[in-house]
Amino acid sequence: MMKIGFFSFTCCEGCTVMFIELLNKKFFEYASKVDIQNIRVLRSNETIGSLDIAFVEGAISTQSEVKKLKEIREKSQMVVALGSGAANGYPSNQRNSFDETRKKEIAPLVKKLHQLDEISPISKFVKVDDQINGCPVSEDELAVKMEGYLKKFS
Amino acid sequence: MHDEEFELEIKNVSKIEGHTHLDVKARNGKVSSCKLKISENKRFFTTAIKGAKYSMVPVTMSRICGTCSSAHVLCATEAVENAFGVKPSEQTFVLRNLLMYASQLRDHAMHLYFFCLPDLFNKDSVLDFNEQELGWVKDGFDLKAAGNLLATVIGGRPIHPHFPLIGGFSKIPEKAALENAKKQLIAVRPKILKIINLFYNDKSTFKRKTNYVALVNNDFNYLKGVIKTAKGTLINEENYGDHLQKVVLPYSTALGVEFESKEYMVGSLARMNLNKESLNKNTLRDAKKYLSEFPSDCIFRNNLAQAIEMLHDLDASLELLDYDFKKEAPVEVKVRAGTGVGVVEAPRGTLYYHIEFDSSGIVKNASICIPTQQNIIHLEKDVASYVEQMLAKKMSKTRIGHEVEKMIRAYDPCMSCATHFLRINWI
Numbered sequence: 360m361m362k363i364g365f366f367s368f369t370c371c372e373g374c375t376v377m378f379i380e381l382l383n384k385k386f387f388e389y390a391s392k393v394d395i396q397n398i399r400v401l402r403s404n405e406t407i408g409s410l411d412i413a414f415v416e417g418a419i420s421t422q423s424e425v426k427k428l429k430e431i432r433e434k435s436q437m438v439v440a441l442g443s444g445a446a447n448g449y450p451s452n453q454r455n456s457f458d459e460t461r462k463k464e465i466a467p468l469v470k471k472l473h474q475l476d477e478i479s480p481i482s483k484f485v486k487v488d489d490q491i492n493g494c495p496v497s498e499d500e501l502a503v504k505m506e507g508y509l510k511k512f513s
Numbered sequence: 514m515h516d517e518e519f520e521l522e523i524k525n526v527s528k529i530e531g532h533t534h535l536d537v538k539a540r541n542g543k544v545s546s547c548k549l550k551i552s553e554n555k556r557f558f559t560t561a562i563k564g565a566k567y568s569m570v571p572v573t574m575s576r577i578c579g580t581c582s583s584a585h586v587l588c589a590t591e592a593v594e595n596a597f598g599v600k601p602s603e604q605t606f607v608l609r610n611l612l613m614y615a616s617q618l619r620d621h622a623m624h625l626y627f628f629c630l631p632d633l634f635n636k637d638s639v640l641d642f643n644e645q646e647l648g649w650v651k652d653g654f655d656l657k658a659a660g661n662l663l664a665t666v667i668g669g670r671p672i673h674p675h676f677p678l679i680g681g682f683s684k685i686p687e688k689a690a691l692e693n694a695k696k697q698l699i700a701v702r703p704k705i706l707k708i709i710n711l712f713y714n715d716k717s718t719f720k721r722k723t724n725y726v727a728l729v730n731n732d733f734n735y736l737k738g739v740i741k742t743a744k745g746t747l748i749n750e751e752n753y754g755d756h757l758q759k760v761v762l763p764y765s766t767a768l769g770v771e772f773e774s775k776e777y778m779v780g781s782l783a784r785m786n787l788n789k790e791s792l793n794k795n796t797l798r799d800a801k802k803y804l805s806e807f808p809s810d811c812i813f814r815n816n817l818a819q820a821i822e823m824l825h826d827l828d829a830s831l832e833l834l835d836y837d838f839k840k841e842a843p844v845e846v847k848v849r850a851g852t853g854v855g856v857v858e859a860p861r862g863t864l865y866y867h868i869e870f871d872s873s874g875i876v877k878n879a880s881i882c883i884p885t886q887q888n889i890i891h892l893e894k895d896v897a898s899y900v901e902q903m904l905a906k907k908m909s910k911t912r913i914g915h916e917v918e919k920m921i922r923a924y925d926p927c928m929s930c931a932t933h934f935l936r937i938n939w940i
């Protein structure tokens with residue numbers, strides 16, 4: 360069984376939802392091949408065990424996200440950036456390019472919420488083995504990628 | 514009697530949209546604090562949109578939430594159109610309604626089958642279901658697939674749909690695609706009746722009197738109407754700002770909202786309580802027995818209300834799919850300085866947009882108010898008194914934790930939405 364987990368950082372969770380849309384067709388096929396250990400929208404398991412693939416969705420905006428991301432990296436053979444948020448920071452990184460007035464406007468909240476100065480893609484902090492782009496990722500591309508991963512890990 | 518401290522902490526509540534923690538503290542059976550700490554990170558959307566061109570508003574705001582992106586797109590679009598006096602065609606309205614029904618169907622199916630169903634079967638996850646229970650999971654996927662297909666035919670894709678534009682649609686669906694969507698919908702209809710019955714038989718109860726607010730009309734569509742409250746007040750869409758107040762929750766990354774300084778509830782239960790007579794006639798016929806539950810003061814009945822809405826979404830879509838769609842270009846937009854309000858019924862309740870433009874169609878200010886913000890104060894109060902009831906019955910901490918999570922899920926909160934924005938920019 361290929362052990363996978365889904366982890367969501369600063370984003371809209373649309374990419375994980377796209378994976379669950381893929382399950383509309385693939386659930387029963389994957390049932391015997393894929394062990395989904397972490398996926399917060401479907402199960403409560405918070406412990407990260409050793410994974411074959413960690414799918415990471417969303418950009419990184421706080422130090423605690425950095426810490427969790429590094430833990431995920433340590434425990435996974437492969438880290439996949441799922442969607443543009445994780446892959447290049449969009450759309451959460453919009454605030455990186457705010458002008459001075461808007462930066463000032465949000466400064467108190469950025470501080471209060473312990474956000475980092477910049478919003479970054481996950482590759483700034485960990486090695487990324489593969490990425491699936493799009494906002495959201497397309498269901499078809501996700502299906503093709505999953506097939507490739509299944510060959511690799513079974 | 515209960516001379517003891519009680520503390521309940523649920524980290525990262527699962528099977529809801531987005532990230533949140535819950536902290537409850539009680540002493541001698543009385544809850545002294547109950548906080549839903551939304552930990553989702555703010556993404557400053559209403560600031561990001563300032564200075565953007567009007568046409569970028571719906572696409573940008575869509576990214577607030579994956580699950581209910583269609584509602585954000587269409588609500589933002591309505592606000593832009595109202596600001597510029599754009600009047601879209603009847604066909605556009607039909608397509609938008611279809612997109613809303615499709616998204617609602619998908620979204621409620623996700624919530625009922627994948628978030629709530631495990632509670633009814635005492636399992637943590639549908640991923641742990643046994644052979645017999647898996648039939649339900651299959652139904653859930655089939656329903657989601659039918660909604661997904663319709664949303665894709667109309668909107669281009671199920672999440673962040675890109676066919677809807679200001680003034681119309683970039684693509685009008687082909688007959689064959691519509692027929693196919695219709696076939697799939699007809700095939701899954703019996704499954705909805707099954708899940709309605711399942712939630713009807715769920716005996717979880719927590720009743721309290723409160724105010725309900727929803728956009729109502731005479732065909733239970735989610736896009737047009739007047740805002741109605743359980744107290745009988747009727748408010749025109751553009752005047753909503755006079756009645757809602759935002760409340761800062763210091764321990765959370767989200768704000769709460771009150772209606773005329775009192776908590777209230779929005780969502781399926783509110784819509785069912787205020788407007789069930791306007792459901793599609795086929796829904797009224799086949800869900801008659803279940804509809805007698807409404808109006809209801811029981812929060813757990815929000816699940817039953819969603820299940821009935823899925824039937825309505827499907828029945829209303831089947832009727833609209835017979836519309837004679839023609840090629841049609843979007844209505845031309847003439848920009849002008851002004852303010853526009855958009856109000857729609859998103860899956861989780863009333864969503865408001867308020868956007869101000871300068872004379873060249875650039876956003877000067879934007880504020881939005883989302884369903885979860887409106888329900889959050891209520892949710893905290895209900896959790897507090899539910900915990901007190903259970904402490905009085907001497908229930909175990911594990912049971913109480915489980916029941917509380919069930920209650921949070923019945924509210925169907927969406928944390929991605931609750932934390933999108935920055936300022937109390939209230940009109």
Ligand code: SF4
Pocket residue numbers: 370371372373374375416417441442443444445449450493494495496576579
């Ligand atoms: S990349 Fe886009 S669709 Fe995916 S989670 Fe982020 S905002 Fe949502």
